[in-house]
Amino acid sequence: MELRQLYYFVKVAKKEHVTQAAEELHVAQSAVSRQIHQLEEELGVQLFIQKGRNLQLTPVGQLFLKRAEVVLTDLERAVVEIHEFMDPEMGEIRLGFPHSLGIQLIPQVVSEFRKLHPNVRFKFKQGMYPSLIRDIVKGEIDLAFISPCPEGHEHVSGEILLTEELFAVLPPNHPLAGEHAIELQKLKDEEFVLFSDGYSLRPLVWKACLEAGFTPRIGFEGEETETIRGLVAAGMGVSLLPEMALYQTGPLQPAKVRVHSPQVTRTIGLIRRNTQKLPSVAKVFHKFLIDYFAERQN
Incomplete structure (x- = not known):
């Protein structure tokens, strides 16, 4: 078994596609296919099955992937540790x-x-x-x-x-955009632009709204700070964001207003x-x- 076969196997498993894996590895597709085939022959098992245009790991392939990742990670760390030594x-x-x-x-x-x-x-x-x-x-x-x-x-x-304060972010023409500080309860009738499930800022904002006495109405969801900020600036709703997420320049920027009741931090x-x-x-x-x-x- 060659180390190259493990690298190719892990890459194909992650991409679920030989062509895409080959492009990322900067080698020919035929070379990747050949190494995977040789690995399967040596192990005596089938690691992938065809599913449409993609490849899917078999149960034994999933098991082998976990071990192969550990081997490659340990090897990578060994090389780094030698250089550091x-x-x-x-x-x-x-x-x-x-x-x-x-x-x-x-x-x-x-x-x-x-x-x-x-x-x-x-x-x-x-x-x-x-x-x-x-x-x-x-x-x-x-x-x-x-x-x-x-x-x-x-x-x-x-x-x-560190502990960081979260600010209300509002469309530039919002009636409260010029305020120095507001109570969060004043946004109870607004649509909120929130991060999708799985992002830690979402439950923080949700909890703060509940403490202010209302359940936020979600108008839009996003997965990046730039998306949230841009949607708010375009008038699609309001949100809460940490100050360090607001260090941007450009023509389309939301208004930033401090929230004092409740104060929201992360x-x-x-x-x-x-x-x-x-x-x-x-x-x-x-x-x-x-x-x-x-x-x-x-």
Whole structure:
């Protein structure tokens, strides 16, 4: 069994399509098909079945995928650890974060860190709350910014870095757009633009509305901060967003108004897998982040 066969197998399993996998691997489709066929012959099992134009894993293929991913992840970490052992300043940090932090926070902290450690590389992975925790547990990323910070998790530990206020975002021509601060209850008759299920900001907004005495009417749902902000700016409804998600310029921007009753906040934490020691370079970055946010809280 060759390592290349495992790489090809995992890629085809993820893409569910040989042609797309070959394009991403930058090899010929025939080469991918040949390696998969040889792998199946060596194992004596069928890993895929045809389903329309796509390939679908068989039950034994699903089992093999889990093991193959572990092998490849461990190998990747071994290579990184060797490089770090030779020179920690040349290592790679695998960092996860939700989309809403990618606008301002992540570029800011990475830029500051790179001023001190210019040769350290970063591998980013964006995701929702459940996927970030899963990636930490599986060892696919070293550290992850997450909101809220999980408590009492069996495999994940972390600490809160900061608490951030959420603002009401309104269409520019909304009657309340010029107010300094409003009670959330004043938006009870509005249609809300919310994140889809699975995004941590959705239950925060929902809970705040219930505390204000009403159930929000959902007009639109989205999966990215830019979508929520753009729909609100276009007059499609109102929403609540953290301040760092509002650092944008352009012709179509919503109005930002502070909410004082109830005040709505979210915590942002940094998590890691508690059953495995952090790589040297990730440990340096972890300490940098703790100190960085501690200084800004004082």
